[in-house]
Amino acid sequence: xxxxxxIDFEGLSSIMDATTTSQGQVGIAIFDTRDLTPSLSSSSSVxxxxxxxxxxxxxxxxxxSATKRFLFxxxxxxxxxxxxxxLESVIPLTRNIILVGHDIWNDLKVLRYLKFDxxxxxxxxxxxxxxxREVPSTAASSGRLRNILTELRCPFDELxxxxxxANFTLRALLLLAVQCYASETLxxxxxxxxxxxxEVAQYPIPNRRDLKEARxxxxxxxxxxxxxxHQAKSWDTETKESIRAExxxxxxxxxxxxxxxx
Numbered sequence: 001x002x003x004x005x006x007i008d009f010e011g012l013s014s015i016m017d018a019t020t021t022s023q024g025q026v027g028i029a030i031f032d033t034r035d036l037t038p039s040l041s042s043s044s045s046v047x048x049x050x051x052x053x054x055x056x057x058x059x060x061x062x063x064x065s066a067t068k069r070f071l072f073x074x075x076x077x078x079x080x081x082x083x084x085x086x087l088e089s090v091i092p093l094t095r096n097i098i099l100v101g102h103d104i105w106n107d108l109k110v111l112r113y114l115k116f117d118x119x120x121x122x123x124x125x126x127x128x129x130x131x132x133r134e135v136p137s138t139a140a141s142s143g144r145l146r147n148i149l150t151e152l153r154c155p156f157d158e159l160x161x162x163x164x165x166a167n168f169t170l171r172a173l174l175l176l177a178v179q180c181y182a183s184e185t186l187x188x189x190x191x192x193x194x195x196x197x198x199e200v201a202q203y204p205i206p207n208r209r210d211l212k213e214a215r216x217x218x219x220x221x222x223x224x225x226x227x228x229x230h231q232a233k234s235w236d237t238e239t240k241e242s243i244r245a246e247x248x249x250x251x252x253x254x255x256x257x258x259x260x261x262x
Contacts, residue, residue, distance in 0.1 A: 002096035002123060004031040008100075010066075010162045011058075015083070016113045022080050023058025025066055027162030028090050029170045031200070046196070047203045054163025055086050063073035069161040071206045084114045093121045100257045102145045102169045103129045113195050114170050128172045149173055152179070152248060155205045173199035 009015060009022025029052045035045075052072035056063050057080050067075040072127040078086055091097070099118070100108045104127045111118055130149045141147040149156045149168055153174040156168045174197050183196055 001088060002033055002098055004033065004100055004170060005091055006031075006100040006166040007027070007104075007107050007111070008101060008162045008165040008169060009107050010160060010165075012106055012110050015080070021059075023056075023062045025054060025056045025162035026083060026087065027055075027164065027166035029166040030092075031170055036196060046199050049200045052163050053085065053086075053090050053105075054161065054169045055083065056162075057059065057083065058133065066161060069158045070163045071158055071161075071208070072163055072167055072213070075163070076112050084116060087111075087114065089154055093117065096123050097121050097153070099125045099126060099181055100170055100173050101125075102165070102172070103127065103143075104220065107164045110242070126173060128169050130178050131173070135176050137179050138176070145169065147203060152176070152201075154201060155203075155235070157205055172203040174198075218258070226253055235241045 006027075006029040009024060010028045011022075012025075014022045015026075017025040029050055034261050035049045054066070054073070054075045056066040056075055056079050057078050058066075063075070063077045067077075076086070099122055100179070104125060108118065108125070128145070128148065129143050130145065132141060138148050138151045141151050145165065145168065146156070146159060153173060154168065154171050154175055156164075156171075158164050159168070176192055178198050181190075186194065212221055247253045
């Protein structure tokens with residue numbers, strides 16, 4: 001069993017320039033093949049089998065734009081110098097790894113520039129652009145990730161976001177594997193595994209409108225929390241003691257209610 005780790009860089013040249021004005025992104029998507037055990041999987045867990053990270057460095061405007069486009073979680077803003085450490089902290093070199101990318105040779109140049117270890121634990125390197133040329137259903141495509149995903153009927157949106165591209169590249173690899181075995185006669189267990197792979201790859205992507213609303217709510221709550229902390233600084237001792245007493249009373253009421261339910 002191994003990890004499939006998809007990696008994508010945006011702004012490759014800028015990252016390798018390593019100036020104070022460098023801006024770029026690194027996206028990492030991880031799929032643990034141990035999860036491909038149908039008996040341990042459920043429809044509720046399929047959507048969480050691919051873990052995706054997005055790190056961005058650059059101006060505040062560039063970072064804000066990258067944050068809005070990422071679909072699979074929170075974008076983490078880092079400095080140029082932190083990029084290597086983030087790669088090391090996320091990619092599990094203690095496990096066997098299959099490194100995946102789309103036209104991955106450009107991404108490998110950046111990994112080597114950052115002095116990331118591309119040998120230890122790396123069992124193989126797969127390029128979805130190259131693999132797609134050898135699979136009949138995608139061989140006629142232009143080789144662009146967008147076209148390959150369309151041919152494979154894989155949901156996608158907001159390409160050219162490093163985290164998104166890493167996620168969709170990994171999905172493309174899984175669907176290309178399914179296509180390769182589509183005409184094979186497989187045992188029932190292998191058929192179930194293949195169907196699980198398809199479910200993971202074609203799992204619906206987050207809705208952009210829902211993400212926008214969730215992020216707006218999170219910002220609102222942060223502002224509210226900050227405002228409360230600011231207000232608390234001006235409260236006198238009597239007010240603070242009164243608020244503490246009210247909170248303690250509410251806790252006691254909840255605990256009494258819980259006891260009555262037992």
